[in-house]
Every structure is written in structure tokens, then in C-alpha cells.
Amino acid sequence: MTKYTSPTLAAVLTGVLATSAVAATAVPASASAQAHGHLDGVWRTDGYSTIVRITGGTYELYDTTAISCIRDTTSDGDGSVSTFTAGPGPEHARWHIDANVGYRALTRLPALPAACAQAAPATPIETFDVFWRTFAENYPFFAQRGIDWQRVYDTYRPQVTATTTNAQLRDLFAAMITPLHDAHVGLVADGVRVFSARPGTQVPNDGLDAQTVALIKHADLADATSPLQTWCQDRVGFATLPGNVGYLRVSGFTGFTSDDTFAANAAAFSSALDAVFTADRTSGPNRLRGLVLDVRVNGGGDDPLGLMLASRLTGHSFFAYAKQTRDDPNDPEGFTRPQPFVVHPSAAPHYTGPISILAGGSTFSAGEAVTQALLNRSPRPVVVGENTQGVFSDILDRQLPNGWMFGLPDEEYLTASGRTYDIAGIPPDIAVPTLTPEQFADGTDPAFRVAVDALRRR
Numbered sequence: 001m002t003k004y005t006s007p008t009l010a011a012v013l014t015g016v017l018a019t020s021a022v023a024a025t026a027v028p029a030s031a032s033a034q035a036h037g038h039l040d041g042v043w044r045t046d047g048y049s050t051i052v053r054i055t056g057g058t059y060e061l062y063d064t065t066a067i068s069c070i071r072d073t074t075s076d077g078d079g080s081v082s083t084f085t086a087g088p089g090p091e092h093a094r095w096h097i098d099a100n101v102g103y104r105a106l107t108r109l110p111a112l113p114a115a116c117a118q119a120a121p122a123t124p125i126e127t128f129d130v131f132w133r134t135f136a137e138n139y140p141f142f143a144q145r146g147i148d149w150q151r152v153y154d155t156y157r158p159q160v161t162a163t164t165t166n167a168q169l170r171d172l173f174a175a176m177i178t179p180l181h182d183a184h185v186g187l188v189a190d191g192v193r194v195f196s197a198r199p200g201t202q203v204p205n206d207g208l209d210a211q212t213v214a215l216i217k218h219a220d221l222a223d224a225t226s227p228l229q230t231w232c233q234d235r236v237g238f239a240t241l242p243g244n245v246g247y248l249r250v251s252g253f254t255g256f257t258s259d260d261t262f263a264a265n266a267a268a269f270s271s272a273l274d275a276v277f278t279a280d281r282t283s284g285p286n287r288l289r290g291l292v293l294d295v296r297v298n299g300g301g302d303d304p305l306g307l308m309l310a311s312r313l314t315g316h317s318f319f320a321y322a323k324q325t326r327d328d329p330n331d332p333e334g335f336t337r338p339q340p341f342v343v344h345p346s347a348a349p350h351y352t353g354p355i356s357i358l359a360g361g362s363t364f365s366a367g368e369a370v371t372q373a374l375l376n377r378s379p380r381p382v383v384v385g386e387n388t389q390g391v392f393s394d395i396l397d398r399q400l401p402n403g404w405m406f407g408l409p410d411e412e413y414l415t416a417s418g419r420t421y422d423i424a425g426i427p428p429d430i431a432v433p434t435l436t437p438e439q440f441a442d443g444t445d446p447a448f449r450v451a452v453d454a455l456r457r458r
Contacts (some may be wrong), residue, residue: 043106047325069116079261124164137329201361204299231272232256254301290455300365320373355381356451390425
């Protein structure tokens with residue numbers, strides 16, 4: 001549970017471009033017990049407050065705090081695939097989730113803790129205590145957001161009694177987490193969703209997406225030399241502008257298929273990128289002379305798909321970001337050793353020319369992560385628009401004793417210098433108000449024009 005500073009991160013990054021940051025032969029969790037019986041047993045993650053029990057090729061997850069251990073059903077049937085890799089040594093292993101970048105380090109335990117073998121009390125008091133403590137032990141951003149979490153406990157815990165109703169408890173939880181204004185914090189309680197984004201920003205949704213596409217077609221693509229073609233259930237779109245400038249819009253990094261599994265989405269996205277980045281567009285006399293990447297309305301999704309896109313936008317390997325996870329329940333500044341990630345050029349045709357990135361407050365999560373990664377590309381993209389939302393971490397999904405679900409971030413995505421863009425978001429190089437009510441009303445998109453002009457000046 002060491003605190004890692006930016007000089008340590010710099011040491012971690014030494015030589016990282018030579019090889020992939022995470023290289024291991026993964027053993028599927030569904031493989032036979034004979035094939036990987038050495039993985040059978042009970043394991044605790046470094047960070048993530050999770051216990052994993054592997055038995056005969058299947059596994060169970062348990063969410064833990066200092067006062068609780070609850071069988072986790074939030075990941076059952078979510079479409080993600082886990083793989084487990086033994087080592088280094090018999091007491092350690094690694095857990096990789098296909099929809100996430102990196103791995104979670106595991107340490108073997110002698111047995112499942114006794115608290116995990118019995119149902120947790122589901123009274124309002126116990127439910128409150130587990131909810132509050134999960135944030136206290138995992139959330140990294142209280143200080144940055146100006147929230148005294150102990151004071152939150154002192155304010156709301158006395159209001160909970162054995163007779164507190166579900167509606168009352170839900171309202172208390174909402175009052176506790178709404179001031180965080182963290183789009184990766186949420187609660188689903190009896191079908192009611194509690195969620196709060198950064199003030200002054202719009203949450204990506206189908207309505208905003210459709211409104212944005214209509215604006216782009218009217219204001220930006222009227223003189224396009226090829227119409228907007230879409231793939232991945234309309235989440236990916238491409239058109240060509242005069243002067244052989246490409247326009248690529250990605251409105252999320254999930255939901256590309258009806259199955260919505262990572263494997264299916266990855267295959268669909270790869271196929272779409274093949275259609276966009278053809279040999280003719282990436283080399284030769286008719287190649288693209290510039291590319292506008294529009295992630296202004298991007299609800300996030302799976303970071304590996306963002307890195308897949310980045311691999312189609314470079315001819316050289318470059319550092320993307322490093323990820324560290326809070327791992328000390330008593331110290332918000334205690335993190336795991338950073339895991340760095342590298343973008344390698346795709347073996348398929350890839351674009352290497354200048355890029356403008358359109359981004360703003362409706363650029364969330366994986367949309368921000370790919371933007372952060374591409375800032376290290378050469379030539380460096382020009383970011384046009386407004387600050388992104390400021391949420392990067394994978395969401396730590398949790399279940400409460402009474403069955404309610406909630407989620408929170410527990411990771412930081414670091415630049416090479418060790419800073420993060422959490423909370424404030426990635427700032428633009430050229431600030432232009434974007435997708436405002438006034439622009440929707442008068443059918444104008446000034447940020448788009450600035451992005452195109454920036455390409456033509458390079």
C-alpha cells in the first residue's frame with residue numbers, strides 16, 4: 001500500500017514503449033479445473049476491495065469492507081469475460097476483465113473469510129454503514145471535490161433507525177452523493193436511479209445524440225464530398241469534406257451490437273474502422289489530409305476500444321496513460337503501483353496525419369481516456385471545444401445488503417508526469433462553446449469550423 005509519486009511513475013515508464021505494458025498468457029475462467037487447478041482457491045485483490053473464489057473453472061466475487069462481505073451478483077450476465085493468470089509465484093495471480101485495460105493483482109488467502117459465508121444483515125442501519133464505508137475505503141477524490149466524508153457520516157447516520165423506510169434511505173443516500181457531482185457515482189434503488197454530473201454539462205443520451213447529428217448534417221456536412229455513413233448501430237459515423245479532410249464521429253465505446261458484449265462490440269468496431277481507414281484513405285495520392293475526430297457526445301464505454309481507435313491513428317508507438325487504484329482503506333492517497341499502457345500502430349491501414357479532436361462536457365469516461373491517450377501522439381492533435389466531463393476510472397460496481405446496486409470510481413488515469421484530468425476534465429487547446437442551446441436553435445456549429453481550420457493551417 002505504497003504511495004507512488006510521479007518520479008516513480010517515470011521509472012515505471014522507462015522502456016515501456018519497447019513492449020506492451022501488460023503481457024501474460026491468460027487462462028480463461030471457464031477452462032477445466034485440470035487445466036488450471038493451481039488457480040483454485042480464494043484470492044484478494046490489491047485495491048478494488050474484492051475477494052475472488054475460483055473453483056473448478058468457475059469463480060465467485062465478494063465485495064468487502066472492514067465491516068462486511070457480500071456475494072456480488074452485479075457482474076453476473078454483464079457480458080464481460082474474465083481471465084486469470086497464475087504467478088508470479090504460487091501465492092499471486094492476475095485477473096483481467098476484457099472490457100477493462102490492465103489487470104487486478106491477486107494474493108492468495110488461506111480460506112474464504114467467515115463473514116463471506118453468511119448473509120449480511122439488511123437493516124437500514126447496516127445498509128447505511130456498508131454504503132458509507134465503501135466510499136470511505138475506495139473513493140479517491142474527496143479532497144479534490146471539497147467533501148468531508150466523515151462529516152457526511154456524522155450528519156446522516158443519526159437520521160437512520162430500524163424503522164427508516166426504503167424511500168427515506170434512498171433520499172439520504174442521494175443527499176450524500178449528489179454533492180460529489182461525479183458522473184461515475186450512481187445508485188439504483190427500487191428502480192430509481194440517482195446520478196449527478198458536473199454542473200453546467202449535458203449528460204450524453206439518445207436525444208442529445210440525435211440532435212447533434214441533425215446539427216452536424218445541416219451545419220457541417222452540407223458540402224461533404226461523401227455523405228455521413230454509419231456503423232455500429234449508428235454510434236460510429238464517417239464523412240469526407242472538401243480537401244480530403246475526414247470527419248469521424250464516435251458517440252460511445254459500447255452498444256455497437258445488439259448483444260453488447262465486449263467481444264461482439266470489438267469485432268463490429270474493428271470492421272467499422274476497416275471501412276473508414278482504407279488503404280486509399282491512409283496512403284497514396286488520395287489519402288486524407290486531415291481528420292476531425294468528434295467525441296463531443298460520447299457516453300464512454302470500454303477503454304480497450306478507445307485504444308483500438310488510437311492504434312488506427314498512429315504510425316509509431318506512444319504512451320497512452322497509466323492507471324493506479326486506491327488500495328489503502330485508511331488513506332485516500334494510498335495507491336497501487338501504476339500500470340502503464342502503450343498504443344501500438346495497427347497492422348491494418350492506419351492514419352498518421354494531423355488530427356483535430358472535438359470534445360466538451362458531454363465527453364465522458366472512455367471518450368476522455370482516448371482523448372488523453374491521443375495527446376501523446378505525434379503529431380499532437382489540437383483539441384477544440386470545452387473541458388471534458390472529468391471522469392476516467394472504471395466503475396466499481398457494488399451491491400448493498402438490501403439488494404440495491406451502486407457504483408463509484410476507485411482509479412486514477414495518470415499522464416506521464418503523474419497528473420490526472422479528473423474532476424476538471426481535459427481542457428481544450430482552442431476554447432469554443434459547443435452544442436449550446438443557441439447553436440441548436442440557429443443551426444450553427446462554430447467549434448466544427450475551428451477544428452477544420454486548425455487542420456488546414458498545419
